[in-house]
Amino acid sequence: MSNYFNTLTLREKLEQLGKCRFMDASEFEDGINALKGKKIVIVGCGAQGLNQGLNMRDSGLEISYALRQAAIDQKRDSFKNASSNGFTVGTYEELLPTADLVINLTPDKQHTNVVKTVMPLMKKGATLSYSHGFNIVEEGMQIREDLTVIMVAPKCPGSEVREEYKRGFGVPTLIAVHPENDPENKGWDQAKAYAVATGGHRAGVLASSFVAEVKSDLMGEQTILCGLLQTGAILSFDKMVAEGIDAGYAAKLIQYGWETTTEALKHGGITNMMDRLSNPAKVEAFRLSEELKDIMRPLFQKHMDDIMTGHFSKTMMEDWANDDKNLLTWREATGNTAFEKQEVTSQEISEQEYFDHGTLLVAFVRAGVELAFEAMTESGIIDASAYYESLHETPLIANTIARKKLYEMNRVISDTAEYGCYLFDHACKPLLTDFMKTVSTNVIGQKFSDSNDVDNQELIRINAIIRNHPVEKVGAKLRASMTAMKVIKSA
Numbered sequence: 001m002s003n004y005f006n007t008l009t010l011r012e013k014l015e016q017l018g019k020c021r022f023m024d025a026s027e028f029e030d031g032i033n034a035l036k037g038k039k040i041v042i043v044g045c046g047a048q049g050l051n052q053g054l055n056m057r058d059s060g061l062e063i064s065y066a067l068r069q070a071a072i073d074q075k076r077d078s079f080k081n082a083s084s085n086g087f088t089v090g091t092y093e094e095l096l097p098t099a100d101l102v103i104n105l106t107p108d109k110q111h112t113n114v115v116k117t118v119m120p121l122m123k124k125g126a127t128l129s130y131s132h133g134f135n136i137v138e139e140g141m142q143i144r145e146d147l148t149v150i151m152v153a154p155k156c157p158g159s160e161v162r163e164e165y166k167r168g169f170g171v172p173t174l175i176a177v178h179p180e181n182d183p184e185n186k187g188w189d190q191a192k193a194y195a196v197a198t199g200g201h202r203a204g205v206l207a208s209s210f211v212a213e214v215k216s217d218l219m220g221e222q223t224i225l226c227g228l229l230q231t232g233a234i235l236s237f238d239k240m241v242a243e244g245i246d247a248g249y250a251a252k253l254i255q256y257g258w259e260t261t262t263e264a265l266k267h268g269g270i271t272n273m274m275d276r277l278s279n280p281a282k283v284e285a286f287r288l289s290e291e292l293k294d295i296m297r298p299l300f301q302k303h304m305d306d307i308m309t310g311h312f313s314k315t316m317m318e319d320w321a322n323d324d325k326n327l328l329t330w331r332e333a334t335g336n337t338a339f340e341k342q343e344v345t346s347q348e349i350s351e352q353e354y355f356d357h358g359t360l361l362v363a364f365v366r367a368g369v370e371l372a373f374e375a376m377t378e379s380g381i382i383d384a385s386a387y388y389e390s391l392h393e394t395p396l397i398a399n400t401i402a403r404k405k406l407y408e409m410n411r412v413i414s415d416t417a418e419y420g421c422y423l424f425d426h427a428c429k430p431l432l433t434d435f436m437k438t439v440s441t442n443v444i445g446q447k448f449s450d451s452n453d454v455d456n457q458e459l460i461r462i463n464a465i466i467r468n469h470p471v472e473k474v475g476a477k478l479r480a481s482m483t484a485m486k487v488i489k490s491a
């Protein structure tokens with residue numbers, strides 16, 4: 001097997017990277033019909049497997065879970081997840097030969113092994129689905145010619161896939177059909193029905209490609225979504241403690257600070273998040289974020305380049321072959337950081353205080369979102385896709401940090417995202433050493449200034465720069481269509 005992306009001509013690469021169309025609500029009028037009455041078997045019952053399955057069953061589809069014999073015999077979490085929720089659970093041999101749709105929701109590292117085991121058992125003309133295209137794009141997995149291959153990739157952690165559905169909504173979702181595997185021309189109808197069943201159509205669906213999904217997903221998770229939140233958390237905590245801020249307070253400010261400040265992104269993008277600061281603090285956050293952008297730009301570009309060339313996937317696969325030595329060492333090191341180990345204070349921190357004492361957090365978020373968006377769009381990824389993989393998903397990942405610090409984030413995201421997160425974090429922390437020496441507790445841990453004095457001309461200039469960034473333009477459009485869809489549904 002060889003990297004599929006690297007076998008494409010330049011024109012084919014650009015064509016697939018640029019595939020991204022925001023689908024109209026009318027395209028989902030057929031609902032779940034293309035999958036109604038079909039036998040759907042999910043392989044794996046972890047973060048995505050369980051939550052997607054619950055939504056699909058509640059939407060009227062017939063779902064069961066195929067697990068490894070050992071998982072069933074040992075009553076592992078996957079078995080408990082599926083059986084305690086009343087699903088039929090069976091072995092591959094029992095369930096796969098009659099399945100119309102097999103959904104592979106095992107970790108990316110296992111895909112080659114899982115697909116090679118599953119494929120011979122699948123009936124002629126069935127469909128194989130993924131929620132991330134790594135196996136097809138980076139490993140070049142070849143799928144039997146009679147099988148249709150689709151992707152339905154929710155742009156968020158599995159827990160949110162379920163929570164949003166229960167709220168009567170859904171999460172933005174990217175769908176694709178592998179061009180090499182659509183022999184009966186039914187892939188798009190099935191992918192659309194699947195997106196309806198998970199609730200994704202209510203939040204916005206992008207008709208895209210396996211290639212665009214993989215390259216944008218990897219970039220978002222390595223940089224702004226997970227890597228930078230981890231780096232920013234550790235550096236900000238260490239800084240506060242070194243400067244005499246109570247450690248319990250510092251830990252709480254970070255653990256919940258990302259969630260509170262990025263909640264503002266959901267409603268009104270970077271503009272709204274920055275507007276939550278006092279004017280002098282906004283001017284300072286802008287200055288800091290510009291500096292951060294200059295320092296971190298080469299690192300963001302390196303991650304994008306390494307993802308595009310296949311260098312990242314090659315090195316991660318080397319670690320897979322080496323029993324995950326790097327991943328496991330890095331995971332342990334994250335668990336041992338002072339931030340992770342520190343108990344948080346019981347002292348109340350108000351919503352506004354998270355902004356007032358978190359100017360640096362806001363600067364990190366602005367810098368990271370804009371850099372990730374810029375690196376993706378400069379590489380041919382369409383702005384809507386880049387928006388979902390940078391700004392949109394940041395608050396969702398921040399929610400996981402609020403639950404149990406970095407441990408919870410790294411547990412909930414895929415192993416692929418976790419590996420990329422550590423990779424970025426280890427390269428980024430040393431880059432920011434000098435920068436961190438220049439900041440003090442007036443931008444992290446305490447209020448920036450008691451005065452509200454500000455130069456009007458400077459404020460106007462800064463506001464214009466923030467508001468005119470392309471991530472703000474596409475974000476305003478996408479957020480408006482999400483609201484519109486929500487209204488259509490409840491009408």
Ligand SMILES: NC(=O)C1=CN([C@@H]2O[C@H](COP(=O)(O)OP(=O)(O)OC[C@H]3O[C@@H](n4cnc5c(N)ncnc54)[C@H](OP(=O)(O)O)[C@@H]3O)[C@@H](O)[C@H]2O)C=CC1
Pocket residue numbers: 043044045046047048049067068070071076077078079104105106107108110113114131132153154155156157158159412413414415416
């Ligand atoms: N995590 C997330 O939020 C997101 C994940 N994705 C994608 O979704 C897919 C699933 O990821 P995620 O939900 O994180 O995965 P998990 O790590 O949560 O998956 C665990 C499940 O996979 C099973 N499994 C593990 N190894 C094997 C194997 N060798 N053979 C068969 N089953 C195995 C486990 O079963 P057992 O009990 O037998 O070990 C368990 O049921 C990935 O492609 C990922 O990139 C996409 C968007 C977000």
Ligand SMILES: CC[C@](O)(C(C)=O)C(=O)O
Pocket residue numbers: 154155156157158217220221225226393397412413414416417
């Ligand atoms: C952010 C990481 C992710 O891509 C996701 C939750 O969307 C993953 O792979 O877990």
Ligand SMILES: [Mg+2]
Pocket residue numbers: 154155156217221
């Ligand atoms: Mg993702």
Ligand SMILES: [Mg+2]
Pocket residue numbers: 132217218221414416417
């Ligand atoms: Mg991912």
